[in-house]
Amino acid sequence: MMCRADQHPEPQDADAEKVADAAAFAALLEDGAEDLYENAPCGYLSTLMDGTIAKINTTLLHWLGLERDEVVGRMRFTDLLTVGGKLYHETHFAPLLSMQSEISGIALDLKQTGGGRIPVLVSSAVKHGTTGQPLMIRTTVFDARDRRAYEEELLRRREAAEEARRRAEADRTRLQEALAVLQQSLLPDTLPEVPGVRTAAHYHTASPDRLGGDFYDVFAIDGKRFGFFLGDVCGKGPQAAALTSLTRYTLRAAALHDPDPVSALTTLNRVLHERYTGSGDPRYCTAVYGTLEPDPGTGTLAVHLASGGHPPAVVLRADGTADFLPTPGGLLVGILPTARFTTATTVLGPGDTLLLYTDGLTEARTGQDRTGLYGDEALLAFLTAHAGRPPHSVIEALTGLLDSFGDGLDDDTALLAIGVPTADDPRTRNER
Amino acid sequence: MSPLNITTRDAGTGPVLEISGELDYANVSALQKRLDGLTLRQGQRLVLDMRGLEFCDSSGITALLAARGRAEAVQAEIALAAVPANTLRVLRIVGLDQIFTIHPDSETATRP
Numbered sequence: 001m002m003c004r005a006d007q008h009p010e011p012q013d014a015d016a017e018k019v020a021d022a023a024a025f026a027a028l029l030e031d032g033a034e035d036l037y038e039n040a041p042c043g044y045l046s047t048l049m050d051g052t053i054a055k056i057n058t059t060l061l062h063w064l065g066l067e068r069d070e071v072v073g074r075m076r077f078t079d080l081l082t083v084g085g086k087l088y089h090e091t092h093f094a095p096l097l098s099m100q101s102e103i104s105g106i107a108l109d110l111k112q113t114g115g116g117r118i119p120v121l122v123s124s125a126v127k128h129g130t131t132g133q134p135l136m137i138r139t140t141v142f143d144a145r146d147r148r149a150y151e152e153e154l155l156r157r158r159e160a161a162e163e164a165r166r167r168a169e170a171d172r173t174r175l176q177e178a179l180a181v182l183q184q185s186l187l188p189d190t191l192p193e194v195p196g197v198r199t200a201a202h203y204h205t206a207s208p209d210r211l212g213g214d215f216y217d218v219f220a221i222d223g224k225r226f227g228f229f230l231g232d233v234c235g236k237g238p239q240a241a242a243l244t245s246l247t248r249y250t251l252r253a254a255a256l257h258d259p260d261p262v263s264a265l266t267t268l269n270r271v272l273h274e275r276y277t278g279s280g281d282p283r284y285c286t287a288v289y290g291t292l293e294p295d296p297g298t299g300t301l302a303v304h305l306a307s308g309g310h311p312p313a314v315v316l317r318a319d320g321t322a323d324f325l326p327t328p329g330g331l332l333v334g335i336l337p338t339a340r341f342t343t344a345t346t347v348l349g350p351g352d353t354l355l356l357y358t359d360g361l362t363e364a365r366t367g368q369d370r371t372g373l374y375g376d377e378a379l380l381a382f383l384t385a386h387a388g389r390p391p392h393s394v395i396e397a398l399t400g401l402l403d404s405f406g407d408g409l410d411d412d413t414a415l416l417a418i419g420v421p422t423a424d425d426p427r428t429r430n431e432r
Numbered sequence: 433m434s435p436l437n438i439t440t441r442d443a444g445t446g447p448v449l450e451i452s453g454e455l456d457y458a459n460v461s462a463l464q465k466r467l468d469g470l471t472l473r474q475g476q477r478l479v480l481d482m483r484g485l486e487f488c489d490s491s492g493i494t495a496l497l498a499a500r501g502r503a504e505a506v507q508a509e510i511a512l513a514a515v516p517a518n519t520l521r522v523l524r525i526v527g528l529d530q531i532f533t534i535h536p537d538s539e540t541a542t543r544p
Binding site: 232234235236282284286308309310311328329330331332335336339340359363373411 | 457489490491493494497498501518524525526527528530531
């Protein structure tokens with residue numbers, strides 16, 4: 001170091017240094033060929049064409065835990081391999097080698113005397129004589145323990161990831177099944193038979209992951225009256241589902257206590273307001289609630305309903321007309337301690353149908369760029385074209401309409417149709 | 433779909449939130465957050481200027497009701513300004529036109 005720090009080294013000194021370096025380098029090389037063979041960081045092995053081991057280096061003997069005397073002239077290459085390795089050697093390695101004269105990077109397992117095994121990568125080449133006849137096989141053996149461990153780790157991780165994915169998939173399926181069951185519990189399985197009345201309903205779920213907040217029901221109140229309702233709670237998911245459940249059972253219970261539409265909605269308003277006020281999470285719903293009273297004498301159905309913040313129902317008449325049944329000014333249910341609800345009444349004759357819907361229908365986005373809304377006018381035109389048809393047929397047509405919106409329909413939508421059958425309805429004849 | 437954009441300014445009467453774009457389930461939390469961070473004092477008037485509002489669904493309605501609840505809690509007023517026709521139609525259906533003071537524009541809404 002002192003010498004190199006010198007700014008002006010004598011030229012003779014530098015030359016002498018070079019000579020000394022070269023000598024040391026040569027000495028290393030001279031010493032190296034044999035030493036390199038014996039102690040190389042890989043195994044060397046030469047065999048006769050029948051596999052008998054003629055030469056083997058120290059490194060490989062060390063890996064095997066064998067002495068040179070036990071091996072040279074006494075063992076064949078395949079004796080060093082595990083059973084599986086032997087088999088692979090016979091069926092693949094040896095045939096390929098004799099065909100191609102060389103083969104490289106074949107993974108095999110060596111047996112150790114202690115009973116262990118070492119994964120290795122083996123390359124072999126046939127040495128030929130001057131006339132081209134095969135003389136011997138030269139083989140190098142690389143320790144592949146690290147590499148094998150790495151591969152095994154990769155495989156293990158891939159299996160773990162696969163397992164995690166499979167489990168997540170199963171969890172997701174289970175969750176969706178649970179959600180579907182919950183969703184079903186929020187809606188009636190079947191609508192009850194109302195004498196002299198036909199009903200039909202449809203529920204469109206926008207997303208299987210987000211419990212919807214639309215609801216409807218039809219149920220008996222007393223011997224002659226039936227109650228019905230349809231609505232939409234704010235929000236999505238479990239909280240909305242809890243609100244839907246509370247709403248549905250409150251309306252049913254309220255109807256039994258006092259079937260008057262305004263008093264049923266007023267009860268619901270009080271319940272929701274008390275439940276959610278001060279929770280920091282305002283929860284409310286829109287709802288149409290009403291009663292049906294069939295008149296067996298005239299074959300008509302008297303409908304009394306009240307609306308709290310819900311879009312107006314539509315009445316489809318047998319004569320081919322359709323009109324909104326306006327209920328303006330009814331307030332959302334649950335936002336204020338007292339709320340005003342708007343009532344409306346109508347009488348349905350044979351062939352007339354009352355349609356209730358949630359705003360998923362009218363708020364569906366239309367047009368190429370999904371910027372338009374389907375809207376009230378289009379709905380009324382569509383329903384006018386279907387006026388005079390029985391409830392199930394109207395619902396069927398609307399279901400087709402909902403499907404036609406495609407991804408423009410991003411909200412849940414509930415539909416409920418209540419109608420009086422015409423005299424030529426086969427079921428009507430059976431009833432009379 | 434246009435994103436929701438909210439800018440806040442102070443008028444003599446209190447804070448004015450200019451809401452533009454689409455107020456729906458996907459982005460309503462942005463308005464909620466802005467309302468939570470708002471300083472609103474007793475006697476002030478919170479004005480929601482909806483001139484640029486292109487769409488408002490039921491989640492948007494919930495946010496309006498939450499804003500109303502916040503104003504009530506500190507005894508402040510709340511008013512809506514420049515409500516677009518389609519949103520006004522929704523407000524009418526749900527009866528909220530009766531419980532919100534609605535002004536034609538933010539100028540009228542911020543008059544003392």
